[in-house]
Amino acid sequence: MAEVYGDWEDSYALLPRLMGAMEESNPGTVFVPVYNNVYTEDQVRVQDKLMFHRLFWAFKPCIDGFGFCIPVIQVDGTFLTGKYKGCLLIATGVDGNRRIFPLAFALVEGENSLSWAWFFDQLHEHVTQREDITIISDRHAGIRNAVGGFPDEWGWRWRWCIRHWLANFQHKFGKKKD
Numbered sequence: 001m002a003e004v005y006g007d008w009e010d011s012y013a014l015l016p017r018l019m020g021a022m023e024e025s026n027p028g029t030v031f032v033p034v035y036n037n038v039y040t041e042d043q044v045r046v047q048d049k050l051m052f053h054r055l056f057w058a059f060k061p062c063i064d065g066f067g068f069c070i071p072v073i074q075v076d077g078t079f080l081t082g083k084y085k086g087c088l089l090i091a092t093g094v095d096g097n098r099r100i101f102p103l104a105f106a107l108v109e110g111e112n113s114l115s116w117a118w119f120f121d122q123l124h125e126h127v128t129q130r131e132d133i134t135i136i137s138d139r140h141a142g143i144r145n146a147v148g149g150f151p152d153e154w155g156w157r158w159r160w161c162i163r164h165w166l167a168n169f170q171h172k173f174g175k176k177k178d
Contacts, residue, residue: 012052012084019057028060030126054115056122058104063127069093069101073123074136075143077111087111089119091127103127116146124154131155 019031035050073091080086087108093101104127108115120135132155137143147158 015052015055019055022057022059026060028063030056030058030060030063032056032122032126054106054108054118056104056106056119056126058123058127059102062101062103065095065101066093066103066127067129069095071130071133072136073103073128073133075116075119076137077108077116077140079111080107085110087115089115091119091123111140112142113145116140116142117149120146120150124156132157134158 015033019033023029023031032055033052034054036053038046038049038051040046070093073093075089075091077087077089080088087110089106089108089111091103091105093103095101104119104123106115106119106122108119131153135147135156135158137158143158147156150156150158
């Protein structure tokens with residue numbers, strides 16, 4: 001399989017080319033890759049070698065379309081499986097037909113406070129061009145910590161997803177038998 005599709009390292013090494021191709025076919029699409037320096041066991045930096053750390057992206061039609069959505073953004077994360085662990089963070093809106101509207105995505109090292117704060121910073125800078133936005137999510141500790149750092153000038157608010165709240169309530173106190 002690796003001969004046909006390449007191995008994990010090859011896949012991550014191809015990310016810049018993939019981003020370039022998507023940006024060329026979708027002008028205005030935003031990609032924000034973050035790479036870390038690579039060091040030897042003796043803590044000597046390896047020249048001309050970087051290691052993938054994070055990636056944020058939002059397609060231009062999604063960025064433009066958010067202006068026609070209600071000012072509510074739902075965020076969630078899901079864990080990646082495979083050789084390299086990580087998390088896919090997703091932000092969606094709701095369009096005028098009450099349908100889910102994709103806004104932005106990120107590959108991050110895990111669902112923690114730092115990765116969520118970085119995701120929200122990128123989302124604010126590249127996707128949302130207005131204030132008074134409500135973020136809806138589960139009560140994950142990383143999200144709770146990140147939203148506590150929203151600058152006041154953003155005008156963003158955070159609310160819990162009622163579905164997650166109800167599921168947690170039923171898990172803790174049991175579901176009432178009919």
